[in-house]
Amino acid sequence: MDDISHEPATMQLPFAQRPIVILGAGIIGCAAAHQLLQQGFSVVLVAEFLPGDQDITYASAWAGAAWHPAGGISPDQRYIQAITHRILLKMAQDPESGVSVVDVREYLEQKPGPDSAIWGKTVVQKFREMRQGEYPDNFHSAWAYQTPVTDPTLHMPYLKKKIIGMGGIFIRYQAQSLQELFGKFPESRIFINASGLGSKTLEDVKDDQCFAERGQNVFLRTDQCHTMYFRNGQEYTYIIPRPLSKGVVLGGVKQADNLSPDVDPYIAQDEIARAHRLAPDIVPSQPPVEDISHIIGIRSSRRGGYRLDSEQRGENTILSAYGFGGGGYAFSYGIADRLVKMVEKTEREKLIN
Numbered sequence: 001m002d003d004i005s006h007e008p009a010t011m012q013l014p015f016a017q018r019p020i021v022i023l024g025a026g027i028i029g030c031a032a033a034h035q036l037l038q039q040g041f042s043v044v045l046v047a048e049f050l051p052g053d054q055d056i057t058y059a060s061a062w063a064g065a066a067w068h069p070a071g072g073i074s075p076d077q078r079y080i081q082a083i084t085h086r087i088l089l090k091m092a093q094d095p096e097s098g099v100s101v102v103d104v105r106e107y108l109e110q111k112p113g114p115d116s117a118i119w120g121k122t123v124v125q126k127f128r129e130m131r132q133g134e135y136p137d138n139f140h141s142a143w144a145y146q147t148p149v150t151d152p153t154l155h156m157p158y159l160k161k162k163i164i165g166m167g168g169i170f171i172r173y174q175a176q177s178l179q180e181l182f183g184k185f186p187e188s189r190i191f192i193n194a195s196g197l198g199s200k201t202l203e204d205v206k207d208d209q210c211f212a213e214r215g216q217n218v219f220l221r222t223d224q225c226h227t228m229y230f231r232n233g234q235e236y237t238y239i240i241p242r243p244l245s246k247g248v249v250l251g252g253v254k255q256a257d258n259l260s261p262d263v264d265p266y267i268a269q270d271e272i273a274r275a276h277r278l279a280p281d282i283v284p285s286q287p288p289v290e291d292i293s294h295i296i297g298i299r300s301s302r303r304g305g306y307r308l309d310s311e312q313r314g315e316n317t318i319l320s321a322y323g324f325g326g327g328g329y330a331f332s333y334g335i336a337d338r339l340v341k342m343v344e345k346t347e348r349e350k351l352i353n
């Protein structure tokens with residue numbers, strides 16, 4: 001591994017020029033870096049895996065990644081998702097970003113409760129209740145709207161380029177602890193832990209609420225890649241379009257504590273069958289083998305939900321942002337926005353007495 005020691009030119013470096021060190025270069029670390037750099041902060045990202053890498057534990061390489069309003073979350077978390085939505089809409093104006101706005105058909109198995117995804121109707125574009133006859137009659141009801149979807153195969157390299165263009169630095173390095181980073185960056189005072197599943201094993205974090213949650217999706221090559229289908233209920237199923245990669249992602253499954261890199265053919269077949277039931281015009285019951293590939297990734301999940309907080313260790317402030325499970329893209333830029341505010345709060349407290 002590289003030697004990443006940053007000998008300070010002087011310990012008297014003005015606070016605002018001391019780099020914010022981000023551990024982790026998934027969507028959370030990179031979105032935070034992007035938003036911090038836009039505010040003029042200096043940023044260094046330290047990570048074992050970087051945008052473009054394809055290790056199965058690097059969740060951000062494998063996500064669907066649709067913006068869908070999560071059910072069962074607090075009003076504050078809804079707002080964080082709404083901020084992400086706003087920023088993704090803006091990014092969708094640049095095709096290089098890998099973000100596109102697509103039509104959605106969301107079919108509900110049961111009447112939606114107040115804690116359901118219904119809150120999203122004030123955020124998404126063109127929301128309407130679908131009329132009976134417009135959706136399969138085995139569902140209680142259905143919604144039509146538009147949402148941003150992110151193609152991670154394009155978005156992560158795009159973000160890397162943007163971050164470097166704004167002066168951000170990527171360093172490939174596997175850290176054993178946050179303490180190790182304090183030693184390597186003695187001039188820094190703010191450290192962001194965006195290490196996803198890494199927080200389970202970092203020596204001075206060892207968060208035992210973190211767990212691996214395996215996903216396995218089918219990628220189907222097709223020109224019919226402009227509408228997202230989402231089955232809301234027991235038979236959790238999605239068809240997420242990737243217009244810029246000419247295909248759709250069929251899912252999904254969640255397998256706790258399973259790290260297998262091997263394709264499970266039964267899961268793949270089941271996902272194709274479920275997607276076919278949802279949108280037979282797009283997904284044939286037996287798609288040609290040459291049009292199919294498989295996506296396997298490990299979600300960095302956390303019992304009790306994600307962590308977003310600030311703690312003080314000696315002179316250093318640690319901002320933790322990890323454990324986003326199946327929603328890291330939907331939360332990403334909203335979380336980055338919060339991290340910017342937390343960094344600014346720390347800056348203010350250290351600069352002005």
Ligand SMILES: Cc1cc2nc3c(=O)[nH]c(=O)nc-3n(C[C@H](O)[C@H](O)[C@H](O)COP(=O)(O)OP(=O)(O)OC[C@H]3O[C@@H](n4cnc5c(N)ncnc54)[C@H](O)[C@@H]3O)c2cc1C
Pocket residue numbers: 023024025026027028029046047048049050057058059060061062063064065066067173174175176194195196197198199202214215216217295296297298299300321322323324325326327328329330331
């Ligand atoms: C199949 C699948 C489908 C998904 N679909 C969606 C979707 O539709 N919508 C959505 O919002 N989300 C979706 N997700 C979830 C989303 O991918 C994750 O929530 C998100 O990518 C988590 O990002 P992260 O930056 O926290 O973690 P990661 O992307 O896992 O990044 C962690 C980073 O930390 C680094 N790191 C960890 N430990 C160390 C260490 N000790 N030293 C150095 N570096 C370290 C890693 O190298 C990496 O750079 C999906 C995930 C999967 C697997």
